[in-house]
Amino acid sequence: MKKNLRNILSIALSCTLLIGALASCGGNGEPSAEKNQNVSGKNKENPATAEGGGEDRAFEAFKTGVLVADVSGEEALAFRDYYENYIAEQYPIEFLYSEQLEDAASERSAIEKFAAQGCKAIISFSGSDRARQIESCEENKLYYAVASGMLDDKQYEEHKDSPYFVAQIGPSMETEYNAGREMGKYFLEQGAEKIALYGAFIPNPMHVYRAAGVLSGLGLSYGGSDDKDAVAGQIFQDQGIKLEKVSGDQAELAAYFQGYGDTTTDELNAAIQAEPDAFISVGMATTFFTQQLNTSAVPFSDIDSFTSGNRKAMEEGELTYLAGKYSSSVGPVIAAVINAVNGHPLRNEDGSALSVSQDYQVASDLESFDRYFKADRGSSPIYDKNLLDQMIGQDTDLETFTKLVHNPA
Amino acid sequence: MQNSKRERRKHKFSALIRALFIPFLFAAVLSLISAANGKAMIPNRSAFHNFVIYTAIVMLTTMALSINLNSGRFDFSLGAMALFSSLIAAKLTYAVLGGGPGSAVMIFVLSLAAGACLGLISGLIYVLLRIPPIITSLGVTLIYEGAIYTITGGRYVMEEVQNASMAAFSAHAVYALIIIAAVLGLMIYLFNYTVFGFNYRALKEGQKVAVHTGIKEIPNALACYAISGGLMGMVGFMNAARNTNINGGNLNFSSVGIMFTAFLPMFIGSYIGRFINTEIGFFLAALCMSMLNSCFAAFSNQINASAQAIINALLLLLFLIYLSNENLLRNVLQNTAGKRKAADHD
Structure with a gap:
């Protein structure tokens, strides 16, 4: 009896394992x-x-x-x-x-x-x-x-x-580049000198062009070049931004990281520990990092969209610049x-x-944010x-x- | 009598020095490397908060892994348990408090409880199926990962864990310090001063003999699984607070990485534990890992994530080589010293 019960339990649990395994097979x-x-x-x-x-x-x-x-x-x-x-x-x-x-x-x-x-x-x-x-x-x-x-x-x-x-x-890639450049320029005009940059999912082309634009807006050259296509080409080739290739007098790129995975929190913490004047993201920062950046009081920007979460980050948090879609x-x-x-x-x-x-539409305060946010509900x-x-x-x-x-x- | 006391004190002091040797070595080497490059290992308050929280995460994961592994039960499901327990806790808490005040405390308590339950389920499956624990743990990992994926639709859970209460936890080291102290105290008491602890150690050293003396191995194993799950519940909570999300898209053993962070500290901790209490050994090993992590943060522009993984793997390999050849190394050193002495006499 006891043996039968054990057999039944074993079969039932094996089935559960099998179902679990199949369920986890995802796509x-x-x-x-x-x-x-x-x-x-x-x-x-x-x-x-x-x-x-x-x-x-x-x-x-x-x-x-x-x-x-x-x-x-x-x-x-x-x-x-x-x-x-x-x-x-x-x-x-x-x-x-x-x-x-x-x-x-x-x-x-x-x-x-x-x-x-x-x-x-x-x-x-x-x-x-x-x-x-x-x-x-x-x-x-x-x-x-x-x-x-x-x-x-x-x-x-x-x-x-x-x-x-x-x-x-x-x-278009031109638009992406310009969106990045305007974002970089904005922080330079605000007096930011020490910048942390998040490259999102480079080598995704739109992120590459945005990042190239940010460097241009900050007055930085990459690999000795200021040309849009040359910089984008090098970023593609490097599959990211190599800090040793960044040069310029107007701003300093104090930290750079990209992607999202097991080590991202450590990389973000390292970027925050560098005490940057601004954290510029070419995408997805508002999704992943808003809370940490708000808590650390680091002004940040992103290219994202006009959503309620971003409105809250602009109203109560540290989001100071958003180039977005609705x-x-x-x-x-x-x-x-x-x-x-x-x-x-x-x-x-x-x-x-x-x-x-x-x-893209740009918002650097709540009023300009609401122009797009409230019209598209x-x-x-x-x-x-x-x-x-x-x-x-x-x-x-x-x-x-x-x-x-x-x-x- | 006096001599014996002095001997004992001398022995204790010597053990303490040997226990602290590795942490001091880590601190000295990493501080020197940082200073030589014009950096500080822990440059500011934010870095200190990260240091303490990371220490807590590594210490708890190491303890959770070692409880079962020391008894020959390899558990792959620790990472999935951490994710699943924090997910259950976050969803329930959000349903009740909606991200309001007290969310962090509620998530912590629920995650701890859920983790213990998930650990117990894992243990029950092992006990009932009576197949090697490594196999059951693989199955349990898939089940938990599948369940997480089903609940979240493969998305990151964010809204439920992004609130002022959770932010306060990750912004202040004091909460993680309290967790470290409480868990360390409790684990030392549980494994060194209770019947459960005595039985655990007896079973660990020789299961057959222990069972013949009347120790019941099944309740002890189930309790180990529950404790391990509870610890991983806390890890899940701290990871959720630190990352500000819970990854719902872990499939096909991708949650196993959480467990592997504890391998190097487990070996270091066990080594330190020879000279001092094992649990304190795990704490000191976690401190070492956290120092290394802080150093990586200081050099994040020079050492990328993959280089960090290689360094960690190399350290693990070197330490294992040392552990495997410890006696050989000691003999070689003793022989060399002996020869030198003999040469001096001549």
Whole structure:
């Protein structure tokens, strides 16, 4: 009896171990296993014929896969909230989100899964290897769009004529560089001399260009060069910033670190111990470091978005400068995807994939912060249905679309 | 009588000197290296707070690892336990207090309790399955990591642990000092002055003989797992306060890294423990590791994270080489001294 009981217990516990092991296998399950991907889409009562986009228009209902590298940051969550709780209410689109993607292989695997799940398009917020993402989408006959970012010029030239590459709408590398430069200049003008710099996820191109811009704004050269492309090229090559290559009289780079992992807290502590006048981040600092920087009373800046957490950090904490996006700034990209899926893709005049640069908005006080934060809330985003409807449909032309991307107000 | 007392005092003094030798060596070498490069190992108050909190984390993890490892039970699940217990505590606390005053205390208490429960579950699985503990601990690690991932969706848990109360903990060394003192006192008492401690040591030295004398090994093993889990619960709390988040995306044994931070201090601590109490040995070893960590912080612009990992690994290797060849080394030294004496006589 006792032996039987032990056997039963052993079998039960072995099953538990097995289930636990399978549950922990995360993204390696079968493509049809939706358990690992969060599905949303409220307007899906009749997926085949659901209508949306205005009284006189009928859109094909479809699923869109969203590739994300960040699943925790406020900016990422705000974008997701806009898609899932606003766009999915207004248009017959079902959003399937990937897990946190950390490399090109996981991006490719996620695209294949989305294809197997019947997605018609992919919107990418993940930038490990966008060229390979496009190739994977071509192989799986999926429309592809880059949101809140852009390919580098060489990659864009290579892939712009692909019929599956719909659009890239976000800050261009030039815009990223300028955003970094303005941030560096701001602190220099404020009298900061000793700077700690967080390089976020270099060699992600947007972080590389922002970091190059910060160095320029601080009046620093890198590897003896001040030229934008030369500095960015060296940062790419070094896969980060090497302090011994930084030179200049106006400011001192007292600490530098990048990435996020087991040693990041120690690196942040080391940067704070260096007692910098300012902590400049080219991304994600508001997600990871706000509390430590507030506690240590180190003024900091970031390129992120206009979220409630960042508002609090600016009002009560040490966040003094934010170059940001607002949550509905990813609206135009979904408009471009709807157009493509419904058979009337909007292309550049030469037939290449749409490429429109979006600027950052800058806030260095609560008043300027609220200008964007309060105008872009939950059910009344800046890119609301009225505005998006002007960007969707056969009648929409390139000029109108571009104008609305640059100036939605 | 007098002579015997003097001998004992002399012996104690000699043991104390030998116990303090490694920490002093660490302090001297690292201070010299820092000073030679125009830096200080602990340059300011913020660095001191980090130093104390890191000491507490390493000491607790080392104790948690050694409790079971000394009895031949290798436990891979320590890191997962720390994460899971702090996650449970943070979620419950946030649901009740919403990040308000008292959050840190509540997370600490709940994390300690959750850690003890998770440790006990781990122990029960080992006791019931009766398969090698290294295998059960691998399974438990996967289960706990899977559960964390399911609860968090693979995201970092931030809102629940980012509040003024938690910030106050990481900004002041005094709380970590209190934890160090309390845990050290309790562990010394538990393992040296209680029946549980006597039984633990008897089982550690020879399980078969101990069991034949009437010591029940299962309750003792379960208690060890629970204590180890409780310690890791505290580590989970301190890591959450220090990192201002809990990583919910640990899968496929990626939580094991938390446990591996304790290997070098465990060997150093056990070595120091030969001359003084083992628990104090772990504390002194944690001090050494924290000094090294502070030195890395001072040189963070020169020594990056991967170089730090290599240095740690090298130190572990060197120490293990020394431990394995200690007798050989002593014989060589004695022979050399003997030969020198003989040469002097001639």
